[in-house]
Amino acid sequence: MNTDDHVIEVTDLRRVYGGGFEAVRGISFAVGRGELFALLGTNGAGKTSTVEVLEGLARPASGSVRVLGHDPYAERHHVRPRIGVMLQEGGFPAELTVTEAVRMWSGCTSGSRPAGEALELVGLAKRSGVRIKQLSGGEKRRLDLALALLGRPEVLFLDEPTTGLDAEGRAETWELVRALRASGTTVLLTTHYLEEAESLADRLAIMHEGQLAVSGTPAEVTALQPSQISFELPDGYHLGDLPPLDALGVSSHDVAGRKVKLRTKELQQAATRLLLWAQDAGVELRGLDVRSASLEEAFLQIARDVKEEARQKEKVA
Ligand SMILES: Nc1ncnc2c1ncn2[C@@H]1O[C@H](COP(=O)(O)OP(=O)(O)OP(=O)(O)O)[C@@H](O)[C@H]1O
Secondary structure, eight states, X not given: OOGGGEEEEEEEEEEEOTTSOEEEEEEXXXXXXXXXXXXXXXXXXXXXXXXXXXXXSSOOSEEEEEETTBOTTTTHHHHGGGEEEEOSOOOOOTTSBHHXXXXXXXXXXXXXXXXXXXXXXXXOGGGTTSBGGGSOHHHHHHHHHHHHHTTOOSEXXXXXXXXXXXXXXXXXXXXXXXXXXXXXOEEEEEESOHHHHHHHOSEEEEEETXXXXXXXXXXXXXXXXXXXXEEEOOTTOOGGGSSOHHHHXXXXXXXXXXXXXXXXXXXXXXXXXXXXXXXXXXXXXXTOEEEOOOHHHHHHHHHHHHHHHHHHHHHHO
């Protein structure tokens, strides 16, 4: 991608809070126009601290950030009218009705959609006369989203947009986000739901303790983890009767009774050889299950790797 097409550019970003705590420790990534980029991470990884800098709410301690070609903090007036922000907590006066809140926000937004259209988009049209204090947690998240969409933003920041939504609400929000992306909106999403990132993101990064542990398309990130082949050993057979596991490209395995689990980064080769062996031997591999790693496995493995690294460092020190 040509760097001119980058709508968001983050270079060696560091963010340090008062007291000297370094929440973001030199991260870099770029998001292209019309892309949906998901920032994942454990609690306290530094996602919100990063997104706040992109939204122009805080200044980097060092490094640089560009949104639509501008510094979002120093050139806020260039950036703010073109972005939509859905914060983790909206915080509107509880006594306002839904429509009143949207109209109030419209007053601060240039080129606003009509209130009814914004509420329709997020499925809140029927709740327009209800006071905010009477909305459910999920409905409040949808109202936050409606407000973020009011100015027809070119870039949309969604900080955990589906937290508190039930399965149906989450699916509806995903549909809406997909439609916005399809119409050319660039989206930066933070989420705790890995399936949300897997299903929506063109590219993603996993953050851990202020750094980016890994980034790429969901397929690239999961490909870093081994796939699994599970099956039951046929009666009368032992593990040693299978073709040598290293020849199958198996990196590790578990055996529990007759149940075998093989892990490999060469799934096609391992599965093909195993099935050819079974065919030649004339046996059935009952319960055969062949699957690629999920984003969840990649995520958990990264957390384990980082812990292990820290343990090793402690040992050395
Ligand atoms: N105002 C602040 N002052 C000092 N430390 C802070 C402040 N805000 C956040 N932190 C710390 O910075 C780190 C990163 O927090 P941040 O909210 O960016 O993480 P996150 O990845 O968004 O987490 P979560 O998924 O839990 O929302 C945490 O250790 C947090 O305690």
